[in-house]
Amino acid sequence: MKTAQAPHRSAAAPPATPGPRPAGRAAAAPLRRRLSHQARAYGFLLGGLICFALFSWYPAIRAVIIAFQKYTPGSAPEWVGTANFTHVFDDPEFGAAWRNTLTFTLIALLIGFAVPFVMALVLNELRHAKAFFRVVVYLPVMIPPVVSALLWKWFYDPGAGLANEALRFLHLPTSNWTNGADTALLSLVIVATWANMGGTVLIYLAALQGIPGELYEAAELDGANIWQRVRHVTVPQTRFIILMLMLLQIIATMQVFTEPFVITGGGPENSTVTILYLIYKYAFLYNDFGGACALSVMLLIVLSLFSALYLRLTRTDD
Amino acid sequence: MIRRTPAVGTPAVRTPAVRTLVSPLALASTRGRTLYWIVFGGVVLAFVLAFLFPVYWMASGAMKSPDELVRTPPTLVPGTWHLSAYTDAWDLMQLPTHLWNTVVQATGAWVLQLVFCTAAAYALSKLRPAFGKVILGGILATLMVPAQALLVPKYLTIADLPLIHTSLLNDPLGIWLPAVANAFNLYLLKRFFDQIPRDVLEAAEIDGAGKLRTLWSILLPMSRPVLGVVSIFALVAVWQDFLWPLMVFSDTGKQPISVALVQLSQNIPLSVLIAAMVIASIPMVLMFLVFQRHIIAGISTGSTKG
Numbered sequence: 001m002k003t004a005q006a007p008h009r010s011a012a013a014p015p016a017t018p019g020p021r022p023a024g025r026a027a028a029a030p031l032r033r034r035l036s037h038q039a040r041a042y043g044f045l046l047g048g049l050i051c052f053a054l055f056s057w058y059p060a061i062r063a064v065i066i067a068f069q070k071y072t073p074g075s076a077p078e079w080v081g082t083a084n085f086t087h088v089f090d091d092p093e094f095g096a097a098w099r100n101t102l103t104f105t106l107i108a109l110l111i112g113f114a115v116p117f118v119m120a121l122v123l124n125e126l127r128h129a130k131a132f133f134r135v136v137v138y139l140p141v142m143i144p145p146v147v148s149a150l151l152w153k154w155f156y157d158p159g160a161g162l163a164n165e166a167l168r169f170l171h172l173p174t175s176n177w178t179n180g181a182d183t184a185l186l187s188l189v190i191v192a193t194w195a196n197m198g199g200t201v202l203i204y205l206a207a208l209q210g211i212p213g214e215l216y217e218a219a220e221l222d223g224a225n226i227w228q229r230v231r232h233v234t235v236p237q238t239r240f241i242i243l244m245l246m247l248l249q250i251i252a253t254m255q256v257f258t259e260p261f262v263i264t265g266g267g268p269e270n271s272t273v274t275i276l277y278l279i280y281k282y283a284f285l286y287n288d289f290g291g292a293c294a295l296s297v298m299l300l301i302v303l304s305l306f307s308a309l310y311l312r313l314t315r316t317d318d
Numbered sequence: 319m320i321r322r323t324p325a326v327g328t329p330a331v332r333t334p335a336v337r338t339l340v341s342p343l344a345l346a347s348t349r350g351r352t353l354y355w356i357v358f359g360g361v362v363l364a365f366v367l368a369f370l371f372p373v374y375w376m377a378s379g380a381m382k383s384p385d386e387l388v389r390t391p392p393t394l395v396p397g398t399w400h401l402s403a404y405t406d407a408w409d410l411m412q413l414p415t416h417l418w419n420t421v422v423q424a425t426g427a428w429v430l431q432l433v434f435c436t437a438a439a440y441a442l443s444k445l446r447p448a449f450g451k452v453i454l455g456g457i458l459a460t461l462m463v464p465a466q467a468l469l470v471p472k473y474l475t476i477a478d479l480p481l482i483h484t485s486l487l488n489d490p491l492g493i494w495l496p497a498v499a500n501a502f503n504l505y506l507l508k509r510f511f512d513q514i515p516r517d518v519l520e521a522a523e524i525d526g527a528g529k530l531r532t533l534w535s536i537l538l539p540m541s542r543p544v545l546g547v548v549s550i551f552a553l554v555a556v557w558q559d560f561l562w563p564l565m566v567f568s569d570t571g572k573q574p575i576s577v578a579l580v581q582l583s584q585n586i587p588l589s590v591l592i593a594a595m596v597i598a599s600i601p602m603v604l605m606f607l608v609f610q611r612h613i614i615a616g617i618s619t620g621s622t623k624g
Contacts, residue, residue: 037445038447038448040445040529041441041445041446041447041448041450042441042447044437044438044440044441044445044529044533045437045438045441045442045447045453047433047434047437047438047498048434048435048437048438048498048499048504049438049453051434051495051496051498051499052456052457052460052498052499052501054475054479054480054495054499055472055475055476055495055496055498055499056457056460056463056468056499056501057456057460058471058475058480059468059471059472059474059475060460060463060468060471062471062474062475063467063468063470063471066471066474071474073474073477073478121339122357122361123361124338124339125338125339125340125357126357126358126361127354128358129358129362131610133361133365134610134614135606135607135610135614136365136366136369136370137365137369138606138610138613138614138617139369139370139373139603139606140369140372140373142554142599142602142603142605142606143373143599143602143603144557144558144560144575144576144598144599144602145558145560145576146560146576146577146579146580146598147576147579147595147598147599150579150580150583150591150595151372151376151595154379154588154592155372159388159390160387160388160389160390160392162372162375162392165390165391165392168391169391194368194369194372199617202614202617202618203617203618205618206618208338209336213336213337213338214337216337216338216339216341217337217341220341226339226340229339230339233339234339251464254464255464255465255466255467257466257560257561258560258561261561261580262580262583276466276467276561279467279469279470280561283470283473284565289470289474292470293470293471296467296468296470296471299464299467300463300464300467300468303463303464303467304462304463304464307461307462307463307464308462311461311462
């Protein structure tokens with residue numbers, strides 16, 4: 001038992017009676033002291049513990065339970081076995097939502113990894129206005145996501161939207177952006193990347209600054225040109241951070257909701273319905289909490305795999 | 319050796335030269351310097367276009383007249399400057415109410431998080447409660463569970479709290495209490511407390527200070543940096559959140575600004591909506607500009623250390 005650990009106070013106040021202890025009395029005093037110490041410790045823990053129990057642990061268990069129930073608020077839940085899973089499975093939106101979520105994650109990974117990395121690489125070489133670049137790249141992160149989404153919704157407007165105006169200005173063909181079933185998802189990835197890339201760039205920059213300059217010098221002496229230096233020094237030296245950020249990004253983008261909800265409403269033709277959006281629809285539009293929880297459990301299982309991988313990698317590196 | 323040679327006037331001179339991808343020697347040549355300034359100018363231009371211009375477009379768009387706003391090709395600078403969209407947004411969309419709601423929700427979440435997370439982190443770090451490791455494990459495990467995926471059961475919990483059967487829907491408590499269950503912030507605090515030597519605290523206790531007193535007058539003053547980081551994270555998280563307040567507040571009068579913006583965006587003139595978007599962004603952007611050094615340093619160092 002954990003209580004066996006001596007309260008650290010006893011080091012400061014050693015037991016008054018040395019020598020062989022009379023079992024009954026001497027054991028009782030530390031026990032009482034230990035109990036009061038424990039009571040105090042739990043007093044400090046209590047508030048946090050209750051909140052974690054109510055809003056983290058209990059909902060996690062409940063998601064699994066409700067996934068197997070027919071649940072309507074106000075009436076007694078009813079066990080239905082795997083019926084929720086089968087009817088969610090038969091929903092044509094289910095396949096679309098997974099496909100969209102995975103495509104979104106994949107494109108966001110390609111763009112959201114490559115762009116910030118190249119950006120950090122270039123920024124790290126610039127000797128001037130360092131603070132300016134850092135502030136400017138992080139500015140969109142501080143703009144509320146809802147505002148970014150509404151802002152880009154306006155940019156993507158087929159009429160007077162800035163996106164098509166920019167294309168016209170460059171004499172390029174205009175695009176349907178979020179109004180085309182084939183371009184909608186990509187348009188949303190652009191919004192998400194614009195809004196979130198600041199943090200990634202800053203983290204890459206910090207990682208790049210940790211690379212010892214000697215490595216570049218040595219590579220240069222060996223006749224490596226700039227691309228070879230990136231490939232054989234920069235990338236291997238930052239590989240761990242890159243991998244971490246990729247996993248975190250996968251976990252974050254698979255839970256995308258605000259952009260499709262605000263900008264496209266899941267359309268056109270269900271091309272931007274994501275899993276989290278579908279969960280929201282089941283719960284608040286169809287009033288089917290069992291189906292929503294069944295979907296949540298599926299998303300949970302997939303994402304937990306990535307989380308477990310992340311934790312494993314960070315732990316082995318310590 | 320090479321890094322100590324840049325001649326006066328080269329770009330590398332102004333900052334202590336740290337060897338990066340491109341050698342200072344290459345930058346010292348005329349060709350290198352020209353190339354550097356071309357790249358520098360290109361990056362500045364790209365950054366201004368990509369990140370500042372959209373923000374400018376938003377702030378200036380709200381000052382255009384409604385028909386100038388939808389004109390093609392658009393005007394770069396408003397022909398005439400109107401502030402009416404801003405005043406309309408303020409009145410029509412009841413922005414003061416929604417901003418106040420957001421402030422109440424964010425402040426309460428911040429205070430409760432500081433109080434309960436600090437106390438719990440102190441207990442876990444210094445008081446060695448029975449089953450402390452198990453509890454910490456349980457808390458860290460929630461980091462693995464994606465928060466958004468559990469929103470629906472969390473909503474059902476809020477709607478009907480176990481045992482006391484009270485609903486926290488349409489109540490700021492529905493934002494405040496779940497915000498306390500923030501494993502990331504609690505872990506940040508605990509890790510910081512772990513680094514403070516036990517002797518310091520024991521010295522205070524020998525002098526007769528109780529646990530609460532030790533926490534308040536010894537530990538917290540030593541923890542200012544981490545408290546700052548946690549405060550910023552807590553405030554920003556609530557201010558930016560959308561899906562959770564969307565679920566909690568069905569009552570329009572109690573919605574925070576993010577939810578209200580989306581709910582009202584359908585039936586409001588475009589210029590008024592854009593003005594409201596600008597107003598909604600100002601508090602966070604201001605906070606960022608004031609604390610930018612801390613925020614950027616926090617992200618850069620905190621993340622690489624894991």
